[in-house]
Amino acid sequence: MTQHQLQGRNEQEILWFQRRSALKAAAAWVAMGGLPAAMAQQRSNIVELRGDALLNGSRLQTGQTILTGDQIQTGPGSNLMFVIGNSAFQVRENSLLKVERGSSINAVSLLRLLTGAVVSVWGKGNSRAIILPTLTAGIRGTGVYAEVFASQGNRSYFCNCYGTVDMESNGEKTVSQSSYHQAFWGEVEPKDGRRLTPANAINHSDEELEFLARLVNQQTAWEIAGRKGIKDGSGKISY
Template structure:
């Protein structure tokens, strides 16, 4: 993981205004129909869906597996939820077979930024952690040894794979934890720094589903 980015607890007024204007511009044209299958709105580099090379014409449904190569990157919208999946990632969409509304994601490896609409609780799974979320912005990086999980805003309940430790995280602005595969310094979870994702990326994702992150409106 790269060196921590500076943690800024307060955005300047000019930056808040800029983010608000960016998020508000054109959102009416970007509202997705919740009854439609997931769509790939951006697609760069090598991206596979169920083992086949993907294009923006692909429709994404429950049980589909998305895999990105070293140069791969994509933005996916499913209903009220939007995701930025980074390079070298593998993600399974959870839900009833071929359903268009997801119940969660299984992050096998890689990195993902996600924003979730209010409604039913979603589950995010990795090799070392389970998280229950609703109406939340999150960022996660997953490997077999550990999961980096940032609650960018909202409420998340995180539990390690062995069910030894559970945390309820309520965040207004980037509260991160690392969840280990095994006890590390006597703990399964440790607080972490805000790294490898940006406020601008969160604004971009929320804009695509007609919303503004809560930290922008304050």
């Protein structure tokens, strides 16, 4: 188990992937053929639902299907894991997000996170983004962690765990290229003249990304490289 720093989150939220129910659900998802088989058999794309969640304002049931265009809200102590297209998502408790439609009903163009946090792995694709209150990230195929800190005026946190991401906050832009967790704050007010400031890698683990990547037949950058770096938010793999 890799080390992780917590800020305003509890250990159980980060260790969801160790639960027997999550392991069994993921194994069943992969064994049954993943999303293509679920679509062909008209099965749900929810891998696991633990606790209460709302789908477009109504209580979400495990047999339902989450579609692009849907709004999702999770309650206290809940955990939601689902797959759309070539992307996999794990939604933390007390989160509110909207999954907006891309070129088809099975393509996500935009994930709008209003409150809470989400871990996600995205396959290759164009014209996709994650929008937080003070930060926007254009993604091309990557694993990321995003969180809104309501107690800090909706200050937004984003970690490009691996891949290439186009970052923007109130007109300030940068390109993040990461092999191992490059993290940013989207500041509510400029800090030393900057809206995008460096951050540590907090509130998520390597194992979460690896778990989600397997659901969509992928590997993380560090799994492919066979080595990791120092989880300091710099984005670099050790050589």
